[in-house]
Amino acid sequence: MASVVDVSIIIVNYRTPELIVECLKTVQQFTRKVSYEVIVVDNQSKGDDEGYVKAVFPEVNWIPTGYNAGFGRANNLGMKQAKGRYFLLLNSDTKLFEDVIDRCVSNLDNRPDAIAGGAYQVYPDLTPRAFYHTFTFRRDFWITPPPLRKYLDTLIPYTKYDDPEQVDYIAAAFLMVRREGFEKTGGFDEEFFLYGEDTEWGNRLGKIGRQLVFKNCRIIHEEWGSKPERYEEARNYTYFNRFDEQIQLSNLVWIRKQYGALHYFLLMLHYWIWVPVFFMMKIVSNILHLKNPFGELHNQKRFARTIGLFSGYFWSILLKKPNFYKISK
Template sequence: MPLVIDVSILIINYKCPDLTIAAIRSVREWTRRVSYEVIVVDNESQDDSRERVLAAEPAITWIDMGYNAGFARANNRAIREASGRYYLLLNADTLLCSDVIDESVRRMDAEPELTASAPLQLHEDGTRHPFYRSFAEFRRVFYIVPIRFQGFVEKCLPATQYADPRQHDWLVGAFMLVRREAAEKAGLLDESFFMYGEDVEWSYRLGKTGKLVYFEDLGFIHLTNDSPFRRKDVSYVNRFNTQMQVSNLLWLRKQYGRGAYLVVMLNYLILAPVFLGWKMTVNLLKGKSPFRDLDNQLRFARRVRVLLHYFWPTWTNKPGFYRIKPEENIA
């Protein structure tokens, strides 16, 4: 039976019915030229999300996962139900502000060599979110080193260069339009990931089938300030939440192997006591108790301990579901 729908829009809901409803309404408002279906997958919200979303948008397809499956597994479940020529991974905490879906489909139809595309993420005031343009740029952030050594890390991990200035190594999963045939060739998202890192890993495999491009004249609003999933207590050392870094390191191991993974882990293992000892020394030099104001240092040490808990499964690339335990979510 031939496909008749242009785009299957896939949204994951987790205790955020208001955001989901607003995202769908923005799709309805701005998407006029292409046909589409909306599939919402609920990750066991245990609230009134189903009733509220279906009351507001009865035409959607609603799927209950039955457990908190995270991003990759929930999107894969939606993909298996989807009938569109394209899959659009769309975050619940997004709003369209233009005909970005229509225009993205038009451009990808015109260029069959494009595997996947994305517009730029915008703040509500229209300013751009920063984003990583290459795997190397992303990997550099994993290393926590003194400022004077950052140039050395950059030289060791040069960014990929493409003839097409639109082309990049990976696209952000908040809005990711993927050609159906490319997904069939590359395979679906890796279900070992719970949250974070899965869009990077999928981009690596999708990139083997064609170009991944950003349309930098197109954009969508990503409501990071309103999202319940964002950390705000970020410092230079404590730059990742624990789940994020477990997933990031899983991606690093899968794509770059044991050596690259081990180097990053050694960086953290060396830094943890150095960071703690430095702060204690500073306290003593200032005439204070050495054990004063160590929250940041101890928080980093606790995160490293959690990473070590997942070291062996990650080192051996053991299939599984890399979702941290509630008590491992270091605040």
């Protein structure tokens, strides 16, 4: 292996060269105590993204995939070529405002029991933002009447750790993992296109060491910076129509891989039951309000289409057939 550096920073590019340049400016500004290299894995750029980034940071190692490989495959490609003791997976829509990379390396150097470390996420005004770090977020996959939610919380409890910084998994917007973490696990499961891959990898990483989100580490994360239309999409979510199709498909794949066929089947079964129930609820409501029984069913039809899309992958997921779970639009 060529000369080792402390940290290999790996960023996946999907048409966000401006974000990458701004991100790297903050890396350069706030990283003083450790040596690092920067690897950008490019997912099918249309313009001269490489030229744009290298005009400011010519030392960047630019690796083209030749197609839109998604998040996991692209990061794996970068990690295979990385020289560092640690690999830092960093989103292009993040910014540093303090010496978080230096701190994270120091923390991990002092915690040989830890396989990976992460940082808390904040908004640009430095107010905290919520981010998942526990497998209990799968509670939200179940469409549960609010009075019954407490039973779901009991059935899917939080994991209890003796270390307050330990988590089930670390979001890959800022994920620093030891080289051996990648070498022992093989990295991300390459069946995932986008989302869910860090959750699934976290389950495997957790079997070889602790995963810690350090209280003295923070980053600015403008989530969806590479896909601003997601903000508008999120405004259209309802109690039933709460799922981004790609995100939830990846979540379903994760559920099958981590919790087994029965858990996955029951989750899908409850979606299938809800489709006619949701229609009947609206039809009865229309009748009671003296409206056309079959009018204003757009939310119900939208929900049915979404569940129909997931159902198209049912056997492939259930039988664990090799696949690349990318929804084509």
